Amino acid sequence: MTRTTRPFVLAASLACLLLYSRAAIAEVVGLAITSRVTIANGQSFGSTGPYERLVGRIDFALDPADPHNRGIVDLAYAERGSDGRVKFSSDLYVLRPADRSKGNGVLLFEIANRGRRGLLGRFNRASNGTDPTTDADFGDGFLMREGYTLVWIGWEVDVPAPLLRIDAPRAVLPLGAEDRISVPIMQNERVSETFLIDDPASRPPVIYQPLHSESPADTLTVRDRYWDESAVIPRDRWHFVLAPNTAPRVHLDSGFEPGRYYRVSYRAAGAFVAGVGLAAIRDAAAAFRYRSDLTIHGRSAYATGVSQAGRFLRQFLHGGFNADERDRRVFDAMWIHVAGAARGSFNERFATSTLGDAFRPTQFPFSDVEQVDIDGTRDGLQSCYQRDQRPKVFYTNTPVEYWGMGRAAGLTHTSGDGKRDLELPDNIRIYLLSGTQHIVAPFPPVRTPPIAGTRDPAGRSGAQQLNNPTPQNNIIRALLRALHQWAADGIPPPPSEYPRVGDGTLVAIENIKFPLLPGVSDPRRIVGPARIINGKLAPLPHLVPQVDRDGADLGGIRDPEVAVPLATTTGWNFRDPSVGNPQDIYQLLGSYIPFAPTKAARQASHDPRLSIEERYRGVDDYLQRIRSAAMELIRQRCLLAEDLDAVMARARAHWNFATGTKPE
Numbered sequence: 001m002t003r004t005t006r007p008f009v010l011a012a013s014l015a016c017l018l019l020y021s022r023a024a025i026a027e028v029v030g031l032a033i034t035s036r037v038t039i040a041n042g043q044s045f046g047s048t049g050p051y052e053r054l055v056g057r058i059d060f061a062l063d064p065a066d067p068h069n070r071g072i073v074d075l076a077y078a079e080r081g082s083d084g085r086v087k088f089s090s091d092l093y094v095l096r097p098a099d100r101s102k103g104n105g106v107l108l109f110e111i112a113n114r115g116r117r118g119l120l121g122r123f124n125r126a127s128n129g130t131d132p133t134t135d136a137d138f139g140d141g142f143l144m145r146e147g148y149t150l151v152w153i154g155w156e157v158d159v160p161a162p163l164l165r166i167d168a169p170r171a172v173l174p175l176g177a178e179d180r181i182s183v184p185i186m187q188n189e190r191v192s193e194t195f196l197i198d199d200p201a202s203r204p205p206v207i208y209q210p211l212h213s214e215s216p217a218d219t220l221t222v223r224d225r226y227w228d229e230s231a232v233i234p235r236d237r238w239h240f241v242l243a244p245n246t247a248p249r250v251h252l253d254s255g256f257e258p259g260r261y262y263r264v265s266y267r268a269a270g271a272f273v274a275g276v277g278l279a280a281i282r283d284a285a286a287a288f289r290y291r292s293d294l295t296i297h298g299r300s301a302y303a304t305g306v307s308q309a310g311r312f313l314r315q316f317l318h319g320g321f322n323a324d325e326r327d328r329r330v331f332d333a334m335w336i337h338v339a340g341a342a343r344g345s346f347n348e349r350f351a352t353s354t355l356g357d358a359f360r361p362t363q364f365p366f367s368d369v370e371q372v373d374i375d376g377t378r379d380g381l382q383s384c385y386q387r388d389q390r391p392k393v394f395y396t397n398t399p400v401e402y403w404g405m406g407r408a409a410g411l412t413h414t415s416g417d418g419k420r421d422l423e424l425p426d427n428i429r430i431y432l433l434s435g436t437q438h439i440v441a442p443f444p445p446v447r448t449p450p451i452a453g454t455r456d457p458a459g460r461s462g463a464q465q466l467n468n469p470t471p472q473n474n475i476i477r478a479l480l481r482a483l484h485q486w487a488a489d490g491i492p493p494p495p496s497e498y499p500r501v502g503d504g505t506l507v508a509i510e511n512i513k514f515p516l517l518p519g520v521s522d523p524r525r526i527v528g529p530a531r532i533i534n535g536k537l538a539p540l541p542h543l544v545p546q547v548d549r550d551g552a553d554l555g556g557i558r559d560p561e562v563a564v565p566l567a568t569t570t571g572w573n574f575r576d577p578s579v580g581n582p583q584d585i586y587q588l589l590g591s592y593i594p595f596a597p598t599k600a601a602r603q604a605s606h607d608p609r610l611s612i613e614e615r616y617r618g619v620d621d622y623l624q625r626i627r628s629a630a631m632e633l634i635r636q637r638c639l640l641a642e643d644l645d646a647v648m649a650r651a652r653a654h655w656n657f658a659t660g661t662k663p664e
Helices: 119-123 142-146 276-290 308-318 473-489 599-605 619-635 641-659
Strands: 017-020 028-038 051-062 086-097 106-110 149-153 180-185 191-195 219-223 238-241 249-256 261-269 300-306 333-337 392-397 428-434 506-508 530-533 536-539 543-545 567-569 592-594
Touching: 028 086, 028 276, 051 276, 086 276, 106 276, 119 142, 119 473, 142 473, 149 276, 276 300, 276 308, 300 308, 300 473, 308 333, 333 473, 392 473, 428 473, 473 619, 473 641, 619 641
Parallel strands: 106 149, 106 300, 300 333, 333 392, 392 428
Antiparallel strands: 017 028, 028 051, 051 086, 086 149, 180 261, 191 249, 219 261, 238 249, 506 543, 530 536, 567 592
């Protein structure tokens, strides 16, 4: 069998273990484990015991004629083997109990976000190391103590090694079939040359080369706001910069100005069959749970994805991939986090899955509930399944996905016109994590610099307000246990908690009651969301959580630090003037707007919100209220009793920060 190999950094020397299946059994046709080591110095994680790490490759074969694969774009144009099937392979990374009989039997698949693993940071309170090995890399070991086998499969073609990726087959397109692609570009500093990328700090660039590097049909446009009419930049003022084995770049003679919306459109070459990434997740999960001849096995499988990876899972659901080629259910449970109503460029010609293009991922259907679109199309995310193929699903969002540009989270639980609440199917729960932001910012809070992860020597800031550091892991750890109890034992999870039109906790943006705060831009001017219809922006209802007199979200689950506040924490944050376009929000950021420490300071700044000294009699009063809020969440099964000490320790640190008190 011919296989594509890439070097792995091995923690220990291990002879390569090859396990090949009979081609007729399933779509996983090969598994190669190239490294197998005990991790965390062999420490025991509760009753589960030690864990081991497996690294390797997994081989797949797809029949383009199978009805389960016909939705994969351009699969018919890929090269086939002698058996008529299309072959490809993916990276594989697994953390599992060394004694598998002591695990909980669940394969927990994380859909890697741009090739990265985030489960340990999100659930274990661990650092997000690229290759966790030591004790510290596993935090408090929560997922291990729960007994999960953690699985990652490469599914993206446009992430660089050594990140998790898939070696997807090329599409040999008919002459003239090449498509144009359209790529957004935004910079936070003035540059003359850039990769084709919308966020150079965190996303890989577009990999497709132009078919003709000097084609007059290729265009570069610019506008000040997303909704503005684009101005075409003359073709002789910009050009592609090409080099072997390097993603293309664009040079603009006058330079790219910070904060402006540029877009390059060109006829591309070198298409991959990117949609095989959906089949790779489907077939790996099905093989690992239904076959007994592979090194990796579990009784059931769950999937979770965050942001882009959550949008991937929405596409996975809608595309019918939760039924394998034998029509068996693939994932019993699914957790889709901070995806809003969006999907993405995951299964199309010249897919650009790593991009975060604002409005293009927002596509009908927005909800699992079947609805009728403006053109008469009737559809829902799970309409294609038989009842026994549908997974139990958690959707969790932050206010960012309601406020911020294209994600339109309100449409996941309202009618398409935004005027009424939907009745959710019995296999769905939706939760708003009130007062948090898309990805939790570090504590103590800081302003985002113009290039993420750097300190800007010019003193510029990417956002106007401090980033929102409100924790999510206190709640999501408890929700994971509830999801498992639901999927494994039929114990209903906590009821859905999200803002609703019917009770006034979800409103059109013009009806928001956010207070006018000194130095804070008015969120009522935020524009969006929208979707693309026939190449043009089509507005969608902009529904956001209503707020209380402090500006805190109504509806949803409140972490104790939101229920007993020391600041207003939001799902929006405007761009700082130093990086351009201050009238727009900085994508995916929230704000931390502290309360004045004293009544005198509040009055001096004309802040309408009560000061800290007006709210609490001191630190003991504050901490007692935090404890009461935490105990109520424990009663609701939205917080684990074992996490109470961590909640209290963080609350004390927050008090010290907000009041300027030195730690004892």
